[in-house]
Amino acid sequence: MEGIINWNELWKVMRSSSPWRRTLDEPAGSFWDGRAKQFNESTMQNRERAEKQIAKIKLAPEYSVLDVGAGTGRLAIPIAKCVKSVTAIDPSRGMLACLKENMEKERVENITYLNKRWEDIELGVDIEQHDVVIASHSLAMLDIQDALAKMDATAKKCVYLFTFAGRWMDGGLWEKIYGEKRSSWSDYIYLCNILHDMGIYANVEIWDSEFEQHYVGLDEAVAKLKETYDLPSEKEEILRAHLSKTLVEYNGALCLKRKSKSAMIWWQTNTHEEA
Numbered sequence: 009m010e011g012i013i014n015w016n017e018l019w020k021v022m023r024s025s026s027p028w029r030r031t032l033d034e035p036a037g038s039f040w041d042g043r044a045k046q047f048n049e050s051t052m053q054n055r056e057r058a059e060k061q062i063a064k065i066k067l068a069p070e071y072s073v074l075d076v077g078a079g080t081g082r083l084a085i086p087i088a089k090c091v092k093s094v095t096a097i098d099p100s101r102g103m104l105a106c107l108k109e110n111m112e113k114e115r116v117e118n119i120t121y122l123n124k125r126w127e128d129i130e131l132g133v134d135i136e137q138h139d140v141v142i143a144s145h146s147l148a149m150l151d152i153q154d155a156l157a158k159m160d161a162t163a164k165k166c167v168y169l170f171t172f173a174g175r176w177m178d179g180g181l182w183e184k185i186y187g188e189k190r191s192s193w194s195d196y197i198y199l200c201n202i203l204h205d206m207g208i209y210a211n212v213e214i215w216d217s218e219f220e221q222h223y224v225g226l227d228e229a230v231a232k233l234k235e236t237y238d239l240p241s242e243k244e245e246i247l248r249a250h251l252s253k254t255l256v257e258y259n260g261a262l263c264l265k266r267k268s269k270s271a272m273i274w275w276q277t278n279t280h281e282e283a
């Protein structure tokens with residue numbers, strides 16, 4: 009199919025017209041700096057999601073693992089307990105500060121980190137090859153083909169990408185906010201097609217995932233999700249109306265269950281044909 013659709017150009021269009029386009033214009037990492045603490049708290053409530061992801065990655069005690077966009081170390085920290093060393097790359101100082109705190113709490117010492125965007129990392133200068141490269145919900149690069157090619161060149165054995173299949177917001181909210189037609193730029197299908205055009209015939213696994221979040225009241229839920237989804241103020245009432253119907257009482261708090269489809273794309277390096 010190469011040539012009929014230029015998937016990398018399509019990704020660029022989708023990415024730069026997405027609700028998160030401003031992350032391309034702002035200084036690297038600043039978007040996540042302000043969200044790091046909240047992200048850290050909420051992912052700590054959902055540790056089994058990380059365990060599920062890690063169980064799908066082939067690891068061994070002698071391996072070196074590179075985590076692109078490692079964030080707070082949600083995956084890097086448990087992975088570090090199973091392998092020789094982990095390198096965490098992230099442009100957000102706020103996320104890396106949480107990673108450092110989490111490392112201290114969990115007494116993990118075999119993670120080194122680099123405060124850079126993946127685009128600015130030079131193989132052979134900033135980093136050496138690693139056995140395994142992972143990137144989980146961090147594929148925010150504009151030129152994703154370039155980013156994937158660098159991951160492929162960096163991994164001695166395997167690359168694992170985690171993203172969503174379809175829409176990642178909870179049921180019905182996406183349509184209410186953006187209208188029916190807009191699809192999510194982070195959908196796994198773009199990545200599969202871009203890799204295919206690169207001569208990388210990757211494996212794909214899709215599964216149902218659930219994310220549970222607790223709030224003291226409706227106002228807190230609205231404020232936190234407005235920030236998480238980066239919604240403009242004019243959409244706040246849509247979010248409030250949606251949450252007032254979907255939040256359920258649980259142990260004196262309000263609980264939100266977000267359902268989505270997770271996707272893992274993985275391939276062994278050095279086994280594919282030249283594109």
Ligand SMILES: C[S@@+](CC[C@H](N)C(=O)[O-])C[C@H]1O[C@@H](n2cnc3c(N)ncnc32)[C@H](O)[C@@H]1O
Binds near residue numbers: 080098103127143
């Ligand atoms: C949603 S968080 C995911 C963090 C972690 N991988 C996880 O699964 O919990 C996205 C992370 O990707 C990082 N990120 C965004 N753009 C990046 C880029 N161009 N290069 C490397 N990391 C990036 C952000 O700073 C943020 O920490």
